[in-house]
Amino acid sequence: MTFETVLYEVNNGVALITLNRPNVINAINQTLGEELYAAFKRADSDANVRVVVLTGAGRGFCAGQDLSDRVAVDETLSLSDSVRERYNVLVSKMQNMRVPVIAAVNGACAGAGMGFALACDIRFASKNAKFTMAFSKIGLAPDSGTSYTLPRLVGLGKALELAWTGDVFSAEEAHQMGIVNRVFETEELLIKTLEFAERLAVGPTLAYRLTKEAIVQNFDASLPEALEREAQLQAIAGRSSDFREGVLAFSEKRQPNFRGE
Incomplete structure (x- = not known):
């Protein structure tokens, strides 16, 4: 399968999956959602893949849902089908991978993009990474698994604060809260993440x-x-x-x- 919005490569037992819509900070449209699921499915079925790394092309990790991909909003619109068909199946797939999944958060990480990062097993970030739940900013409740993953990392009270305010917080703040495992210089993020991934790849x-x-x-x-x-x-x-x-x-x-x- 040839991808339009995802880059996929395997080296030394590590599958590197890169969100590849850099002009919109890798915002998620239908094609990206489908291709990302297919990429994880490919990695999960490949015996040569022993670790997966997820990152974003360009200056950001993922800005969340591409709002231009939504139909015109009206009072009868239900987003439940979109959440079930796009995010629920993808987050479930990520959480149930047979191998470790590491996020390399290289910049903006918002909304469903944060959901993708939290669905990974561990997270490394560059010093310039910025995080926000974002959902409340457009009048939505959390989705993409964030209501499950975030409180398990930061506790109920802090999760409510981050979700209600939609405040933007830094990689260092994310590290202090336990959202991010390690923080690296921007130019070292992918190098250090892949080194760690290759270390796991030769393990049990x-x-x-x-x-x-x-x-x-x-x-x-x-x-x-x-x-x-x-x-x-x-x-x-x-x-x-x-x-x-x-x-x-x-x-x-x-x-x-x-x-x-």
Whole structure:
């Protein structure tokens, strides 16, 4: 499949997916939504892909929904179908990828663009990145998963503040709130992100997937439920070739050769 609004390449086990509508700060229209889903689906089905990095072309990550792509607003307009068909399926796909997904936020990150960043497992940002929930600025409630992901990162009160005000905040502020894992100089962002991604790509990616499942699903579980889930997931990990290789490499005092299975 040839993409019009997304760039896709794989190197050293890392799929780099780049939103590519730089003239509109990678605002999301129907084509971009469809192609981004297809790109994640391609990465998920490719055994050679062991980490995904999502970034934006040009001076920004993603400005959110392209409002010019909407039909004329009237009192009978319902956005629910658009949210379900464009954002819900895409965010669900991102959250359920079999490999780690890293956002490299290289500039403006607003609205549904912030939803995409939060749907990634971790986020790196350039020093010039700016974030805003933005939805309230045009009279909308949050979508693209932000009402789920944001409070889990910053807490309920702060999530409400950010959503109600739509205030713009910096990469450093995002880092202090726990939204962003690391902040880099603008020219170093993609280099450092890909270096980190390649480090993960040679690791036990099956164990990474199980780790994510444990941490995410145990977030609001009871202690007995969490302990039982850990036991079940450890049983899966214990049957993997990566576990056997890890133990053998430890005993032989060498670096393991993990295959993610």
